[in-house]
Amino acid sequence: MDDPCHLKVIDVVERAGSTPERWTNFTLTRVNDCLVRMGVFEGEFHWHHHDREDEFFYVVSGRLMLDLPERTVGLAPGQGFTVPRGVEHRTRAEERTIVLMVEGHTVAPRGD
Amino acid sequence: MDDPCHLKVIDVVERAGSTPERWTNFTLTRVNDCLVRMGVFEGEFHWHHHDREDEFFYVVSGRLMLDLPERTVGLAPGQGFTVPRGVEHRTRAEERTIVLMVEGHTVAPRGD
Numbered sequence: 001m002d003d004p005c006h007l008k009v010i011d012v013v014e015r016a017g018s019t020p021e022r023w024t025n026f027t028l029t030r031v032n033d034c035l036v037r038m039g040v041f042e043g044e045f046h047w048h049h050h051d052r053e054d055e056f057f058y059v060v061s062g063r064l065m066l067d068l069p070e071r072t073v074g075l076a077p078g079q080g081f082t083v084p085r086g087v088e089h090r091t092r093a094e095e096r097t098i099v100l101m102v103e104g105h106t107v108a109p110r111g112d
Numbered sequence: 113m114d115d116p117c118h119l120k121v122i123d124v125v126e127r128a129g130s131t132p133e134r135w136t137n138f139t140l141t142r143v144n145d146c147l148v149r150m151g152v153f154e155g156e157f158h159w160h161h162h163d164r165e166d167e168f169f170y171v172v173s174g175r176l177m178l179d180l181p182e183r184t185v186g187l188a189p190g191q192g193f194t195v196p197r198g199v200e201h202r203t204r205a206e207e208r209t210i211v212l213m214v215e216g217h218t219v220a221p222r223g224d
Contacts, residue, residue, distance in 0.1 A: 012170070013190030029194040031168045032216040034146035036192070056143045058124070058212065060190065078125030078172065080148070082141040100170065102214055104144040 012060060016040050016098040030105060037101040041093040049088045053104040056082045062097025066090075124172060128152050128210040142217060149213040153205040161200045165216040168194045174209025178202075 010028050016038060025039040041064065057064060058080035066073040066081055067090040073081050083089045091099075122140050128150060137151035153176065169176060170192035178185040178193055179202040185193050195201045203211075 007194065007196070009185060009187065010192040010194075011190065012192060028192065029168055031166045031194060031214045032146060034144060034214060036168055036170075036194075036214055054143045056141055056148055058148075073121060075121065078123065080122040080124060080140065082119065082122075082143060082148075084119070100212070102143045102146060102148055 012038055012100065013098065016060070022096070025101070028100075031102075033105055034102050035105050037103065039091075039099040039101055040096065041091055041099060042096045043093065045091045047088055047090045050085055050103075052085055053106065054082055054085050055089075056080060056102040057091070058100040058102075060098040060100060062093055062095050062099075064097050064099055065092040065094075067092060124150055124212065125210065128172070134208070137213070140212075143214075145217055146214055147217050149215065151203075151211040151213055152208065153203055153211060154208045156204045157202055159200055159202045162197055162215075164197055165218065166194055166197050167201075168192060168214040169203070170212040170214075172210040172212060174205055174207050174211075176209050176211055177204040177206075179204060 019040050021040060022042040023040065025037055028036045028038050057066065057075065059075045059077050061077050064075040066075065069088050075081055131152050133152060134154040137149055140148045140150050169178065169187065171187045171189050173189050176187040178187065181200050187193055
């Protein structure tokens with residue numbers, strides 16, 4: 001059993017604020033077989049999909065555009081969306097956008 | 113493969129705002145073997161632990177107190193914390209607090 005006294009608060013907003021990059025993501029914590037990750041997005045990623053992994057996006061600040069094969073989903077702060085496994089998608093943000101992501105721990109960070 | 117055109121945006125803040133209860137939680141989406149759940153907390157839960165499941169809490173609004181055996185962790189909006197499996201904990205909120213949770217899909221919603 002982990003000692004909870006050694007565990008730290010994860011300050012998502014502060015970590016995002018201290019990151020100079022326009023496009024980055026990293027793992028905040030592992031929860032069972034999932035990872036909670038943080039993304040800072042500004043600009044456009046490439047189209048990709050994950051064969052075996054769903055991916056959940058939740059917008060903390062900014063605005064995230066999720067391009068899907070037939071439509072684009074726009075997510076404001078407080079909104080989320082799950083991209084099911086196998087579905088092509090592209091993330092895009094015109095302004096600096098902070099996103100929480102939940103995905104399987106086997107997803108390669110840069111997409112399959 | 114799911115048809116992404118049928119998938120809906122999950123408006124966490126709106127759903128929390130439309131809930132009259134002072135203490136409730138429900139599942140927003142399943143991501144692989146994890147559930148993303150939303151909690152609206154005002155008041156105090158009971159001490160409990162999950163034998164085999166970690167549990168991640170992320171505060172959307174309000175303020176969450178996480179009582180652990182040796183200390184209390186206070187979480188402001190934008191902050192998160194993972195309670196490892198096996199660790200006793202109690203959630204508590206003096207004001208209405210909206211929380212995103214990530215946990216294994218086998219966790220009983222009311223605690224073990």
